[in-house]
Amino acid sequence: METKTSMSLSANPPASVNLLQKIWAFTGVCALGILFLAVFNFEFPNRPLWLGASLVLLTLSIVLFSYEEYKGLPGGIKNNGVWTSALTNRGLWGWLLGIAITFFYVILYFYPQFLGLNAEGDNTGVVGFFDPLSKTLSGNPASQWFVYGTLYTIAILAFGIKFLWKYRHNRYEKIRTLSVMFFQTAFAFLIPEFMARLNTDNFSLPYYDLKNIWPLNYYNFEQYRIDQFLNAGNIGLALLIFGIISIFIITPILTYYYGKRWYCSWVCGCGGLAETAGDPFRHLSDKSLFAWKVERWVVHSVLVFVVLMTTAVVHSYLGYDAQKYWLNKDVFLIAVAVFLGVIFALIWKFKKEELQKDAQYGAIGYLAIVLGLIAIHYLSGSNVFLFQAETLRSWYAFLIGAIFSGVIGTGFYPIFGNRVWCRFGCPMAAILGLQQRLFSRFRITTNGGQCISCGNCSTYCEMGIDVRAYAQKGQNIVRASCVGCGICSAVCPRGVLKLENGPLEGRINSDDVLTGNDLDLLDLIKEQRKH
Numbered sequence: 001m002e003t004k005t006s007m008s009l010s011a012n013p014p015a016s017v018n019l020l021q022k023i024w025a026f027t028g029v030c031a032l033g034i035l036f037l038a039v040f041n042f043e044f045p046n047r048p049l050w051l052g053a054s055l056v057l058l059t060l061s062i063v064l065f066s067y068e069e070y071k072g073l074p075g076g077i078k079n080n081g082v083w084t085s086a087l088t089n090r091g092l093w094g095w096l097l098g099i100a101i102t103f104f105y106v107i108l109y110f111y112p113q114f115l116g117l118n119a120e121g122d123n124t125g126v127v128g129f130f131d132p133l134s135k136t137l138s139g140n141p142a143s144q145w146f147v148y149g150t151l152y153t154i155a156i157l158a159f160g161i162k163f164l165w166k167y168r169h170n171r172y173e174k175i176r177t178l179s180v181m182f183f184q185t186a187f188a189f190l191i192p193e194f195m196a197r198l199n200t201d202n203f204s205l206p207y208y209d210l211k212n213i214w215p216l217n218y219y220n221f222e223q224y225r226i227d228q229f230l231n232a233g234n235i236g237l238a239l240l241i242f243g244i245i246s247i248f249i250i251t252p253i254l255t256y257y258y259g260k261r262w263y264c265s266w267v268c269g270c271g272g273l274a275e276t277a278g279d280p281f282r283h284l285s286d287k288s289l290f291a292w293k294v295e296r297w298v299v300h301s302v303l304v305f306v307v308l309m310t311t312a313v314v315h316s317y318l319g320y321d322a323q324k325y326w327l328n329k330d331v332f333l334i335a336v337a338v339f340l341g342v343i344f345a346l347i348w349k350f351k352k353e354e355l356q357k358d359a360q361y362g363a364i365g366y367l368a369i370v371l372g373l374i375a376i377h378y379l380s381g382s383n384v385f386l387f388q389a390e391t392l393r394s395w396y397a398f399l400i401g402a403i404f405s406g407v408i409g410t411g412f413y414p415i416f417g418n419r420v421w422c423r424f425g426c427p428m429a430a431i432l433g434l435q436q437r438l439f440s441r442f443r444i445t446t447n448g449g450q451c452i453s454c455g456n457c458s459t460y461c462e463m464g465i466d467v468r469a470y471a472q473k474g475q476n477i478v479r480a481s482c483v484g485c486g487i488c489s490a491v492c493p494r495g496v497l498k499l500e501n502g503p504l505e506g507r508i509n510s511d512d513v514l515t516g517n518d519l520d521l522l523d524l525i526k527e528q529r530k531h
Contacts (some may be wrong), residue, residue: 021068028061038129039115048132054254055150059158075169087414088280094414102411109402111146111404137193146193148386152273153189157181159276166267166279170490172499177211180272187211188269205232208239211267213246215306215427218396223317252435258501260432261441261484268428270421272411274462275485278418282462282487285417290463299363302400303430304366308373309392311336337374340367351438400425419462423481433480441501442484448474450494457488457497471496 017025034054037044045049069080087093107114116125123131125144130150134142160181167173173212189207195205206228214220220243229236254262311333318329320486344367347355355363409421422429436442457467463481465490470477477497489497 018068021065024061024068025381027057031055031058031061035126035129038126041116041124041128044129045069047129049428051129051132055154057153059154062158063161066159066165068403070162070165070168075167082280082283088284090284090415098412100406105406105411108144108148109406115144115147117144129477134193137190138196140196141226145420149189149290153184155277156184156269156272157277157412160272162432163279167487167490170460170486172486173490176261176486177275179266180268180275183211184269184272203232204228205236205239208338209269210242211269213251213263213428214243215303215310215431216268217243218306218310218401218427221310221314222393223313226317242351251432255432255435255440257441259440259482259484259498260436261482261486262443263432264422264429264483265485270409270426271419271483272403273330274413274418278413281413281418283417283459284415285423285462285464287458287461287463287464287466292481295464296359299426299433300366301361302404302425303427304370305396305400306427307340308370309389309396310390311374340370344438347438356440371443383434388475400427402492417462417464419483422441422483423463436482437478437480440478441503443500444470444482444484445498446471446474446476447496447498448472452494454493456491456493460487460491462487467497 034050046261082088085091087097112127112245114125116123116127116129118127122128123141127144127147130142130147132148134140134146160177162169163173167177188211192207192209195206199205206225212220219225220418226240229240232239251263265275315329315332318327318332326450344363347363351361368493405421405423409425442465451468451471451474453468453472454469456471457471459464461467462480462485463483465477465479465482467477484499486499489499
């Protein structure tokens with residue numbers, strides 16, 4: 001009988017792969033090889049057949065390799081050698097994978113011609129290889145974004161199945177994973193392609209991922225998009241109104257009831273890829289206090305940047321003629337200033353104590369900057385925010401839309417963890433986080449008396465939250481950065497953590513219970529028994 005010399009979760013090296021896993025790994029490499037040959041314009045005799053074969057083989061390879069990995073293991077907490085593998089512990093394979101993904105994103109964003117994109121003729125390379133699929137769905141030739149969207153969707157579907165097998169003991173994880181698989185496949189991939197097929201010479205709908213909400217789709221209120229919406233008649237106008245309602249009504253209501261998890265962990269494609277393909281790297285997120293401070297300042301600076309940029313872009317195409325348009329440049333700037341001022345005043349009056357000192361100073365500083373820039377323009381007539389709108393738009397698209405969200409946000413999964421974009425760069429996460437922190441009913445409750453300080457929760461928190469510190473004290477976790485993925489609860493061996501949506505009234509004060517100071521505890525228990 002083999003004797004175990006250590007009880008540590010990370011003591012033993014990962015088990016070697018079996019024969020079937022080797023076969024499926026080889027099949028996956030062959031599928032990638034077909035795509036690689038397409039990059040170099042290899043003449044396939046039947047492109048639709050070879051394209052279908054490569055995508056199907058790639059998907060099956062991931063799914064069946066994962067099945068072999070988890071089929072003999074019981075459901076529950078598994079370390080699976082993440083701290084001993086060179087791929088998942090910033091070893092050589094991890095760095096090589098990160099470099100390869102980063103290289104792919106650089107080519108995708110800045111040099112699509114190397115992938116075969118040809119704006120003035122027939123596509124070649126891997127973009128041309130995907131033309132048959134693109135023409136089947138939308139009737140149009142492929143672009144580099146169609147190639148990316150196809151591979152992105154396959155990654156979420158295939159690694160989503162892997163995720164389902166890994167966390168098959170947890171109902172919540174299974175449901176939310178199926179949700180992101182559905183929204184990515186239907187709303188982000190298929191529906192926009194089908195919408196493009198409806199376009200004619202007299203009718204044109206803009207390419208629209210219905211689940212992308214401003215500020216994540218920072219381009220949605222640019223002039224060319226507004227023109228496309230209005231030119232599409234009632235359907236286009238309905239889509240435009242839906243986009244506005246999503247910002248001011250749908251998002252706050254859902255966040256109030258369910259926290260930011262309704263979007264970040266159930267709907268968002270960025271979160272979907274992070275949760276599925278990025279799951280092996282979730283433990284690499286930095287849990288230090290320094291990282292948390294940097295995260296708060298950086299992500300909210302990005303949010304301020306996108307507010308400034310969007311305001312400047314909308315302002316740039318509004319008319320000055322008050323007789324012709326009720327919404328002119330001046331009215332718009334005044335409305336933005338009043339709206340931001342009212343939001344700030346409400347937070348300061350009712351939720352000031354929810355913000356720490358540096359957050360209070362930051363809120364005052366950012367509001368002063370935005371209102372000051374609006375005043376400078378309104379009084380002096382200079383370029384709004386001191387720069388031309390297109391300049392701000394270009395900077396944002398390059399720095400945030402390309403470098404941060406793509407090159408760093410996904411390419412650095414094996415180095416900084418799977419949610420580096422969500423933590424430090426996503427303006428949508430910043431807005432939802434503020435709403436969650438200030439007025440949401442969602443929180444993670446803890447039972448400190450049951451915590452054994454194993455550290456699983458903190459280790460596998462992809463958002464860099466030291467969950468164990470809250471659990472040891474029995475404190476509820478209400479953090480702006482928490483995406484409600486529930487992994488901390490899924491890996492807890494004692495059932496200490498529970499995701500809840502409910503009012504603050506009637507909650508047991510866990511701090512006072514631990515110290516025996518909650519004099520109303522017995523009365524509360526009696527009251528609950530009545531119901």
